[in-house]
Amino acid sequence: MPLPPWFKINPIENDAYRAVASTIAAEGLHTVCQSSGCPNRWECWGSGTATFLILGNVCTRNCAFCGIPGGKPEDVDPHEPERVAAAVKQLSIRHAVITSVTRDDLPDGGARIFALTVAAIRETIPSCTVELLTPDFMGDDAAIDTVINSKPDVFGHNVETVQRLYRQVRPGAAYERSLHLLQKVSRAGLTAKSGLILGMGETTSEVMTVLQDLISVGCRSLTIGQYLNPGGQGHPVARFVPPEEFDELQDAALSLGFAKVVSGPLVRSSYKASIR
Numbered sequence: 001m002p003l004p005p006w007f008k009i010n011p012i013e014n015d016a017y018r019a020v021a022s023t024i025a026a027e028g029l030h031t032v033c034q035s036s037g038c039p040n041r042w043e044c045w046g047s048g049t050a051t052f053l054i055l056g057n058v059c060t061r062n063c064a065f066c067g068i069p070g071g072k073p074e075d076v077d078p079h080e081p082e083r084v085a086a087a088v089k090q091l092s093i094r095h096a097v098i099t100s101v102t103r104d105d106l107p108d109g110g111a112r113i114f115a116l117t118v119a120a121i122r123e124t125i126p127s128c129t130v131e132l133l134t135p136d137f138m139g140d141d142a143a144i145d146t147v148i149n150s151k152p153d154v155f156g157h158n159v160e161t162v163q164r165l166y167r168q169v170r171p172g173a174a175y176e177r178s179l180h181l182l183q184k185v186s187r188a189g190l191t192a193k194s195g196l197i198l199g200m201g202e203t204t205s206e207v208m209t210v211l212q213d214l215i216s217v218g219c220r221s222l223t224i225g226q227y228l229n230p231g232g233q234g235h236p237v238a239r240f241v242p243p244e245e246f247d248e249l250q251d252a253a254l255s256l257g258f259a260k261v262v263s264g265p266l267v268r269s270s271y272k273a274s275i276r
Contacts (some may be wrong), residue, residue: 006265014271023087029211037205051097051133051137051270052084053108054117059101062170063115065197065262067230068101069103074105076113085120088128095153096121099133104172108146109190110138115150121146125165129153134271154221155185156193158269159214162206169235171199179217186218195269198246201238211253224249225267241265 055076062070077083088096098117100174103110111134118130131154137143148155163175178194185192192215195208213220224246229237243265 004242007105007240014219021077023070023090033159033160048200052087053078053099053101054084055100055103055106055113057101060104061102062174063160063199064169064235065227065230066232067205067234071180073101073103073105073225074267076103077109081113081117081120084117085124088121093128095129095131097131097133099269100135101179102172104137104138108143109135109140111137111140111146118150118152120276125177131158134181134191136177136181139174139180143183144184148185148190152190153157154191154193156195156221156269157181157185159210160195160197161200162202162210167200179213182214182219183189183217191221192219193223194219195223195225197225197227198241199237199239200235207249208252211249211258215256215258220257222261222263223267223269224253224254224261226262226265251260 029248051170056074058071058073059066059068060070079245084096084098098114100110100114114134121128121130132152133156134147134148136157137147146218148271157176159174159175161169166175168174182192182194196210198207211222212213226246227235227237227242229235246263246265246267250261253261253263
C-alpha cells in the first residue's frame with residue numbers, strides 16, 4: 001500500500017543530528033529512533049533530542065506492529081545507566097526519554113535498570129526531567145513499584161491498540177494488564193502517559209472505548225499516531241488515517257479530560273515529549 005502524500009519526510013542531517021548520532025555511537029547506546037525506524041528521527045535528532053533504548057536491542061516478544069527484532073536478548077549491562085546519563089549530559093538534553101525492549105527473561109523485567117537510569121540522570125544533570133516508556137513487566141506489582149519509586153517525571157506505557165486486536169498484534173501482552181500498570185502509576189501521583197497507533201483494523205467506537213478506559217485509570221497524557229508496517233511478517237496496514245481524523249480524536253480526547261494530547265499521522269510515543 002503506497003504512502004499517502006501527507007507522509008512526505010525531508011531527511012536533513014544538520015550539526016545537531018550528527019552530534020546525537022556521534023554521541024550514541026561513542027557511548028555504545030541504542031535508540032528507539034533507529035531500532036523502530038521512526039519517521040521523525042531527523043526532526044528530533046536535528047533538535048538535539050533522542051529516545052534512549054536500554055536493556056539491549058533484542059526483544060523477548062514478537063509483536064506484529066514492531067520493527068525491533070525478537071529473540072534471545074544480550075546480557076544486561078550494569079553500567080548502562082551511567083552511559084545514558086553521560087550521553088544526556090553531553091547533548092545538554094533537558095528532557096530525557098528512556099524506553100526499552102521487553103525483557104520477560106529477567107526476574108524484574110528490567111525494572112531495576114530503569115530505576116538506576118533515572119537515578120543516574122538525576123545525579124548527573126539534576127535539572128533534567130525524565131520520561132519513561134516501559135513494558136508491562138508482566139503485571140508484576142513489585143517491579144512496577146521499583147520504577148514508580150524512582151519518581152520519573154512522566155511514566156508512560158502504551159496500550160498501542162484496541163482490546164479486540166491484542167491477540168493478533170500483541171500476543172504476549174494483555175489489555176487489562178496495561179490498564180493496571182497505568183492505574184498504579186496514577187495512584188502513586190505520577191503523570192501517567194499512554195499511546196495508540198491507528199490503522200490496524202480498529203473502529204472509531206473501539207478507539208473511543210480505549211480513551212475512556214485510559215481516563216478511568218487516571219491516564220492524562222496521550223499520543224496517537226499512524227501504524228506503519230515494519231516489514232516481514234508485520235501486521236498489515238488496514239488503512240491510512242487522514243490528518244483530519246487525528247485532529248478530531250485529539251479534540252475528543254481533550255474533551256474527555258486528557259491534559260495533553262499529541263495526535264497526527266507521524267506522531268510516535270516520544271514525539272514532542274519535552275512540550276509539557
